[in-house]
Amino acid sequence: MEFIRKIRAGDVRSASQMIGMIEDGLPEARAVIKCLFPFTGRARIIGITGSPGVGKSTIVDGLIESIRKRGKSVGVLAVDPTSPFSGGAILGDRIRMQRHVGDPEVFIRSLATRGSLGGLAKAVGDAIHVLDAMGKEIILVETVGTGQQEVDIANHAHTVILVLVPGMGDEIQTIKAGIMEIADIFVINKADREGTRKLKMDITAMLEVSRACNGGWYPSITQIESISDPAVFEIGVEEVFFKIEDHYKQLLSTNFINERLRRKNMYELNAAISACIFEPLLEHLISSGKFASMMEVLMRRETDPYTLAEEIAKNYFKTCNFSIESDT
Amino acid sequence: MEFIRKIRAGDVRSASQMIGMIEDGLPEARAVIKCLFPFTGRARIIGITGSPGVGKSTIVDGLIESIRKRGKSVGVLAVDPTSPFSGGAILGDRIRMQRHVGDPEVFIRSLATRGSLGGLAKAVGDAIHVLDAMGKEIILVETVGTGQQEVDIANHAHTVILVLVPGMGDEIQTIKAGIMEIADIFVINKADREGTRKLKMDITAMLEVSRACNGGWYPSITQIESISDPAVFEIGVEEVFFKIEDHYKQLLSTNFINERLRRKNMYELNAAISACIFEPLLEHLISSGKFASMMEVLMRRETDPYTLAEEIAKNYFKTCNFSIESDT
Numbered sequence: 001m002e003f004i005r006k007i008r009a010g011d012v013r014s015a016s017q018m019i020g021m022i023e024d025g026l027p028e029a030r031a032v033i034k035c036l037f038p039f040t041g042r043a044r045i046i047g048i049t050g051s052p053g054v055g056k057s058t059i060v061d062g063l064i065e066s067i068r069k070r071g072k073s074v075g076v077l078a079v080d081p082t083s084p085f086s087g088g089a090i091l092g093d094r095i096r097m098q099r100h101v102g103d104p105e106v107f108i109r110s111l112a113t114r115g116s117l118g119g120l121a122k123a124v125g126d127a128i129h130v131l132d133a134m135g136k137e138i139i140l141v142e143t144v145g146t147g148q149q150e151v152d153i154a155n156h157a158h159t160v161i162l163v164l165v166p167g168m169g170d171e172i173q174t175i176k177a178g179i180m181e182i183a184d185i186f187v188i189n190k191a192d193r194e195g196t197r198k199l200k201m202d203i204t205a206m207l208e209v210s211r212a213c214n215g216g217w218y219p220s221i222t223q224i225e226s227i228s229d230p231a232v233f234e235i236g237v238e239e240v241f242f243k244i245e246d247h248y249k250q251l252l253s254t255n256f257i258n259e260r261l262r263r264k265n266m267y268e269l270n271a272a273i274s275a276c277i278f279e280p281l282l283e284h285l286i287s288s289g290k291f292a293s294m295m296e297v298l299m300r301r302e303t304d305p306y307t308l309a310e311e312i313a314k315n316y317f318k319t320c321n322f323s324i325e326s327d328t
Numbered sequence: 329m330e331f332i333r334k335i336r337a338g339d340v341r342s343a344s345q346m347i348g349m350i351e352d353g354l355p356e357a358r359a360v361i362k363c364l365f366p367f368t369g370r371a372r373i374i375g376i377t378g379s380p381g382v383g384k385s386t387i388v389d390g391l392i393e394s395i396r397k398r399g400k401s402v403g404v405l406a407v408d409p410t411s412p413f414s415g416g417a418i419l420g421d422r423i424r425m426q427r428h429v430g431d432p433e434v435f436i437r438s439l440a441t442r443g444s445l446g447g448l449a450k451a452v453g454d455a456i457h458v459l460d461a462m463g464k465e466i467i468l469v470e471t472v473g474t475g476q477q478e479v480d481i482a483n484h485a486h487t488v489i490l491v492l493v494p495g496m497g498d499e500i501q502t503i504k505a506g507i508m509e510i511a512d513i514f515v516i517n518k519a520d521r522e523g524t525r526k527l528k529m530d531i532t533a534m535l536e537v538s539r540a541c542n543g544g545w546y547p548s549i550t551q552i553e554s555i556s557d558p559a560v561f562e563i564g565v566e567e568v569f570f571k572i573e574d575h576y577k578q579l580l581s582t583n584f585i586n587e588r589l590r591r592k593n594m595y596e597l598n599a600a601i602s603a604c605i606f607e608p609l610l611e612h613l614i615s616s617g618k619f620a621s622m623m624e625v626l627m628r629r630e631t632d633p634y635t636l637a638e639e640i641a642k643n644y645f646k647t648c649n650f651s652i653e654s655d656t
Contacts, residue, residue, distance in 0.1 A: 030634050037632035265626040265633075269619075270610070272633035277641045278606050282598070291597075298593040304365035305593075305600035306358050313605045318646050 004035045010073075010134045012107060019109050022126045030275070033126050036133040041261075043075070043132040046244060047153035049143045050163035055189040056142050058227060059163060062237030063244075064100055067138050073105040075136030077127055079112075079120065079143045107136060121152050122271045128156055154182035155267035158260055159247045161185045161240065164203070166195030180206050184219055185243045191223035191236075217250045281316065332363045338401075338462045340435060347437050350454045358603070361454050364461040369589075371403070371460040374572060375481035377471045378491035383517040384470050386555060387491060390565030391572075392428055395466050401433040403464030405455055407440075407448065407471045435464060449480050450599045456484055482510035483595035486588055487575045489513045489568065492531070494523030508534050512547055513571045519551035519564075545578045609644065 006014035021029040046063075048056050060076060067074045100106040111127050112120070124141065131139045143153050154160055162183035186203050188196055203221055220243050224236030251257040285291040297303050334342035349357040374391075376384050388404060395402045428434040439455050440448070452469065459467045471481050482488055490511035514531050516524055531549055548571050552564030579585040613619040625631050 034632045034634050038629045041629060261627060262623060265623055266619075268633045269622060269626065269636060272637035273610070273640060274606070276634060276637035277609075277645070278602070280641075281605075282601070291594075294597060295590060295593055298597065299589060301366045301369060304362045305596045306362050306604060308597060309600035309604035312601060313608075316646055317605070318644055 001032075001035065004032065007032075007036065007130060008039055008133055008135070010104070010107075010136075012104075015107065015130055015134050016109060018130050019111060019127050022123050022130070023112060025123075029126065033129055036129055040129045040132040043128075043136055043139045044159075044248060045128060045132075045139045045141060045157045047141045047143065047157035047160040048163065049153055049160065049183075051165075054163045054165045055224075055227070056163050058233075059161075059187065059189065059224070059237060059240065060140050060142050061100075062234065063140060063241060064106060065234075066238055066241040068100075068103065068105065072137040073135065074107075075131030075134065075139040076106070076108040077124070077131060077139065077141045078108070078110040079124055079141060107131060107134060122275065124152065125156060125268055125271060152267075155264060158251060158257070159184045159244055161187055161244070163187045163189050164199060165190050166193045166199045184217060184247050185240065186219055186221040187240055188221065188223045190226045192225045196223065216254050217247060217256070220246075281312075285312070329360075329363060332360065335360075335364065335458060336367055336461055336463070338432070338435075338464075340432075343435065343458055343462050344437060346458050347439060347455050350451050350458070351440060353451075357454065361457055364457055368457045368460040371456075371464055371467045372487075372576060373456060373460075373467045373469060373485045375469045375471065375485035375488040376491065377481055377488065377511075379493075382491045382493045383552075383555070384491050386561075387489075387515065387517065387552070387565060387568065388468050388470050389428075390562065391468060391569060392434060393562075394566055394569040396428075396431065396433065400465040401463065402435075403459035403462065403467040404434070404436040405452070405459060405467065405469045406436070406438040407452055407469060435459060435462060450603065452480070453484060453596055453599060480595075483592060486579060486585070487512050487572055489515055489572070491515045491517050492527060493518050494521045494527045512545060512575050513568065514547055514549040515568055516549065516551045518554045520553045524551065544582050545575060545584070548574075609640075613640070 003014055003018075007018055018029065018032060021032070048060055048063075050056055057078070060078075064074055064076065100108065109127070109131075111123060128139060128141065141153060141157060160183050162180070162185070164186065166188065180203070188199055188203075200221055200223075207219055222236065222239050222243055224240070225232045227233045251260065282291075285294075294308050298305065298308070331342055331346075335346055346357065346360060349360070376388055376391075378384055385406070388406075392402055392404065428436065437455070437459075439451060456467060456469065469481060469485060488511050490508070490513070492514065494516065508531070516527055528549055528551075535547055550564065550567050550571055552568070553560045555561045579588065610619075613622075622636050626633065626636070
């Protein structure tokens with residue numbers, strides 16, 4: 001297919017169009033992913049996460065520079081958790097990255113979906129495949145916000161970077177959301193601010209209690225001074241780049257990389273089962289009017305959700321050779 | 329069943345044990361929920377959400393007081409998003425609520441799950457059913473953190489309260505996560521702090537652009553002064569209580585309550601389908617070793633996740649009378 005060929009050749013317009021199809025959840029997108037899949041698995045995927053306002057985009061911009069200096073191609077995916085209700089968020093702060101627009105070895109795209117946050121989680125995996133098939137050697141995935149999104153990125157990335165800022169009071173929040181445990185590299189941005197020492201101590205303490213053995217890698221903590229002095233900022237970003245390299249070497253030398261790839265594949269298969277089985281089933285129930293009548297009996301408390309779900313299982317599954325919970 | 333009878337009679341030990349079963353994801357819990365379901369749908373469910381440290385627990389404690397003053401029974405569910413990786417978070421700040429421990433009309437329980445955040449989302453619905461079947465007239469559900477959790481609470485609650493604090497820089501974050509759109513009542517806590525006026529203006533501006541018509545209810549903004557003066561704090565909490573009453577009256581008078589109940593039932597059925605069909609299917613694939621061999625072919629790029637998922641659909645579904653996407 002011409003479209004597939006173009007994406008593989010790195011054509012920006014085709015890739016961009018394809019990501020748009022993924023965002024819109026078009027069934028055609030799935031067919032394209034099937035064709036692209038054999039050509040994926042080559043890129044190194046780096047997740048960059050943290051609360052809004054910590055300076056992720058600035059660091060991503062700096063990392064693009066570091067990567068390009070080494071002559072490697074780079075893809076950037078800025079994941080934008082569009083509000084699940086209004087469906088209208090716009091990503092504004094990509095302007096800084098504009099300076100890379102003329103570089104054919106840099107592809108930057110933001111990713112948003114209308115509809116559920118779950119939809120976005122699925123779209124991320126497919127969009128990464130596109131950048132991977134384009135031949136980008138390193139893919140930076142920037143995720144905004146905190147919560148499930150950040151935990152999901154661990155399922156896609158080889159290396160996860162968590163950006164924090166001193167004195168923002170977001171430390172506890174981050175811990176709560178389970179992000180601390182998935183980060184391979186901690187970056188304290190704006191480290192000339194008050195509270196850096198305390199933040200560093202907090203992270204270290206956290207790591208001591210919670211961190212499981214991760215292929216022998218002990219998460220590193222890097223500080224970046226504020227952008228007010230570009231030269232100082234650059235030194236900080238370069239250090240982050242070296243840490244990424246270190247982590248990757250560690251993944252390879254301990255063979256822990258296979259663990260990560262297995263997790264990634266498992267996550268993707270899980271998402272595909274949901275897309276190919278669970279969602280069509282729901283759509284069928286809705287379009288046939290069955291869902292509406294189920295709603296009625298539920299509203300009248302004539303039956304309960306679990307009993308209904310078990311009936312659905314009986315009606316649509318061939319044999320229940322996998323056990324379904326029965327009444328006691 | 330004696331256990332069911334005890335829960336319905338409001339027995340604290342049985343209810344607590346049942347919530348423990350839900351937390352552990354025991355199949356017995358599902359059977360109990362089936363029996364309790366006909367006796368649910370009577371309680372009014374109030375969600376209280378916001379970032380960590382904004383004072384949600386203190387407000388919940390105040391609301392318990394306001395509700396008890398009116399002679400109504402109250403259940404409190406403090407949802408604790410246990411880290412999906414370490415599985416060990418502990419909710420510490422329930423101490424304040426201890427003063428209600430002697431009151432048989434107050435039932436307070438925190439809810440955590442080992443395993444995925446998705447598991448927690450499902451547990452919340454079932455745990456609410458338990459408190460509802462116990463006969464608690466008002467159920468306060470406090471959710472910690474930001475993200476999917478807060479959006480989910482809208483699927484359970486009649487009224488959603490969002491607690492914010494001036495100058496914490498969490499406004500943008502909250503907007504990003506789509507929480508602004510689901511809140512019926514905004515509470516600015518610690519409103520004697522600097523930045524309250526700005527925060528109020530920000531909320532108002534946000535509401536003007538994003539808020540869809542919600543049964544004629546325009547979200548209210550209530551300010552609570554810091555707890556340093558308990559009498560002043562109490563006045564603020566009472567005002568929040570009146571706002572909850574106003575919102576409920578509005579739901580009833582516009583019949584918008586049916587809309588909310590329908591959404592709640594739909595969400596619950598969806599979760600039950602996942603629990604009764606999707607999860608057993610995955611478990612079967614894993615225990616039979618099929619999942620492992622699928623992983624192998626994926627790792628070797630011999631096939632793609634979507635093709636595998638479509639094969640699973642063909643193998644396990646009776647007829648594909650609901651269409652499954654095919655190749656182009």
